[in-house]
Amino acid sequence: MGEPAAVEAPPGAPIPSLAHVITVSHLSRRFGSNLAVDDVTFRLERGEVVGFLGPNGAGKTTTMRMLTGFLPPSAGTIEIDGLDVLRDSLAVRAKIGYLPESVPLYREHRVREMLLFQGRLRGLARAETRRRASAVLERVGLADRARSLIGRLSKGQRQRVGLAVALLAEPEVLVLDEPTSGLDPLQRMEVRTLIRELSRERTVLLSSHILPEIEAVCPRVIILHRGRIAADGTQEQLVSQLGAETRVRLEAATGDVDVAREALVALSAADDVTLTGVDARAGNGVFHAFELSCSGDPHVLCEAIGALAQRSEWTVRELSWQRPTLERLFARIAFELDAERKPTRESA
């Protein structure tokens, strides 16, 4: 259970589901007049780790709730391991470990009791539950908290108990809704490391509105915006779609700013030059900060700038470049879609 190499299909499962654990097609969900999820289609292969990225209200939670069988879709179908979420609801639910955003736990119970309850819900034998409970608590780093009251734990600890509960039955698919929200940076790092470890053995779908989160854990990203899939691919693919977006930063004491800018604009590798700051209090004269965008190899532009600086006798204190980030892609997608849809719909 849960091994990425497990290719044995359950009896009666359609053949296309062998490689794909999750198949979502034309999924929509309407709340009254509000279309929360709008014609979403994607597939997850066994062992994939995919991040749902999107601003609040983009439809991440609604999609996850439909995947886990909590919400029935308004239209479209979901298959988990070849089983339809609505028709074989109980069988599907047994395959999924779900950590909702609210991290539901009975606060009046002890950590161990919550895990035993989960074991009973999942129909595990008592001895098996006990064995696994110790193992998952070890795994989330709460082995010494088994007897603590859940209500007395910190937010980060509760989050990890939630993860332990979701992991207990060793599900094939893990669905984690904002698994790091409300955690401090250190706890966030711990949870991230944990998810990365888990992803080696099972399919993980997690959501976040925090980019670095997704960048650190998920090779593949699905960007949701206003209920639609705005982008779907590996981080490299998505970033390369950005094209001319590599930013080169130069900080130098250049004497006359306008002359310097002219010289920079004249460089063939530079597409665009903007003056982003002035520092007049530095020891070696007035420093100006420029940002240049380039479509080609950033090294070429940097070399050209270096040569120019030497010729013009500038004092350079910074010359750096940055690959385009998901963040910029995300901002652009959000901006473009908003611009496109403004006339018809104002709010999400």
Add this chain to the structure above:
Amino acid sequence: MKGWTAIYRRELAGLFLSPLAWILLCAGTLVNGIFFLLVLGSNGGEVNSAFVYLLGSGVLPFWLLVVVLPPLLTMRMISEESRSGMLEFLLTSPVSDVGVVVGKALAATTFLALLWLTTVGFGLLVQALGAPPDWGQLATQWLGATLISGLFCALGLVFSALSSTPLLAAFLGILANFLVILAPQYVSSVRWLDYAPLRGLARRVDVLQHFQGSFLTGALDSAHLVFFLAWTSAALFLAVRVVESRRWLG
């Protein structure tokens, strides 16, 4: 029904982990004891009629407790769990909706069965003092009290599933229980409602009559047993439907 035992055990444990359960149990036993002594004092020490009063004929404390306690026990079971996200956890577990509702209803009923069992404990006490009660009648009374509690727990769950807050659920539940008990009495006693089919209907749904006419007198009649089980199942079915509709509403 899949998975109801897990829910049942969790709910029962949850009840006994909260102070409310212990307070209700203690207060219930205390009030029952006081009334037991009062009735015994006033009827010249007739033990069996005192038990009849305590487990069925007395408005105070029995009917008040039967009307008020079940909604208090069930009020949080769905409304609060829906708010805290616990319901989302349960409904995404491999447990059927029926299992969730039945487990919760049985847990609340079990608690009340225990409360009524303390009254049976009084029987042991008076037997030790040399006045053995009619155990068969007492057992039937206890069963009847438990069945009627089960019906009201199921009704309480319906309102817990309908309401957004536990307080509202308790209020509606208590109101509904009063109606269930009093409406048939009203219909069959008021002159201007003297219409045979209506009175016939009132007699069919008369919880009070079905309880006092059989269980209270020590007669275990399958017809009355079925009456309670059928209405309880109907209420549970309704509760399951409301929980399902919560999924659709999100």
